Amino acid sequence: MSTASPLIIALDYPSLDAALCMADRLDPARCRLKVGKELFTRSGPDVLEALHGRGFEVFLDLKFHDIPNTVAGAVQAAAEQGVWMVNVHAGGGRRMMEAARERLDRHGLSTRLIAVTVLTSMAAEDLAEVGITVTPAEQVERLAMLARDSGMDGVVCSAQEAQRLRERCGDAFLKVTPGIRPSFAAAGDQQRIMTPAAAMAAGSTHLVVGRPVTQAEEPMAALAAIEAELAAVD
Numbered sequence: 001m002s003t004a005s006p007l008i009i010a011l012d013y014p015s016l017d018a019a020l021c022m023a024d025r026l027d028p029a030r031c032r033l034k035v036g037k038e039l040f041t042r043s044g045p046d047v048l049e050a051l052h053g054r055g056f057e058v059f060l061d062l063k064f065h066d067i068p069n070t071v072a073g074a075v076q077a078a079a080e081q082g083v084w085m086v087n088v089h090a091g092g093g094r095r096m097m098e099a100a101r102e103r104l105d106r107h108g109l110s111t112r113l114i115a116v117t118v119l120t121s122m123a124a125e126d127l128a129e130v131g132i133t134v135t136p137a138e139q140v141e142r143l144a145m146l147a148r149d150s151g152m153d154g155v156v157c158s159a160q161e162a163q164r165l166r167e168r169c170g171d172a173f174l175k176v177t178p179g180i181r182p183s184f185a186a187a188g189d190q191q192r193i194m195t196p197a198a199a200m201a202a203g204s205t206h207l208v209v210g211r212p213v214t215q216a217e218e219p220m221a222a223l224a225a226i227e228a229e230l231a232a233v234d
């Protein structure tokens with residue numbers, strides 16, 4: 001099932017059963033689901049099959065970062081399992097991203113391919129410790145331009161950088177933004193955060209939301225509250 005919703009709910013769970021339990025409380029007409037490293041490492045491709053069987057489109061978030069040939073193969077493997085979106089780290093560089101793009105095109109695979117810029121858990125001090133002395137916003141912009149020039153369909157960034165990227169890369173270039181915190185939620189370990197409505201207004205095309213929905217007593221009620229926050233500014 002395809003949905004027009006910008007919401008992607010992160011299924012960060014340690015087991016297939018726990019993830020499916022949450023998926024069964026959500027509606028594929030109103031969100032997509034994200035499968036990340038912990039869940040995929042434990043469950044393998046079974047989780048993709050189970051979620052596709054329930055009608056969800058899936059973002060496989062394994063953030064590949066390796067030599068070009070290895071990443072191209074991994075991206076192809078993900079796409080052949082029918083996922084809607086897959087990602088790599090833009091820090092892997094132009095040749096890595098181009099190899100992944102070329103591999104999907106050669107096999108006629110339409111999975112969206114995006115690149116992570118600077119993780120939303122990182123602030124300027126964290127970048128400085130790994131030798132990057134520009135601001136997070138500058139580093140995001142640099143990596144986003146490289147990602148666009150290397151054939152990516154978009155990037156993962158924080159909503160705080162979405163507006164600038166909309167100006168530089170246009171509306172069609174996907175801006176998938178985690179670090180979304182509705183008015184009712186706590187920031188937790190995220191540093192560069194924004195509310196859903198502010199993120200969409202800034203130019204995000206998709207909002208990744210994890211704990212504010214998955215740890216809510218009533219996940220669909222939390223999702224509905226986010227939809228209401230979005231509708232209030234439409």
Ligand SMILES: O=C(O)c1cc(=O)[nH]c(=O)n1[C@@H]1O[C@H](COP(=O)(O)O)[C@@H](O)[C@H]1O
Pocket residue numbers: 010012036061063087116118119120121156157178179180188190208209210211212
């Ligand atoms: O690629 C991602 O999805 C991602 C990139 C990033 O920069 N920051 C980030 O939080 N994420 C993911 O987005 C989700 C955010 O979850 P919550 O913080 O619980 O809303 C997690 O699954 C993260 O792995």
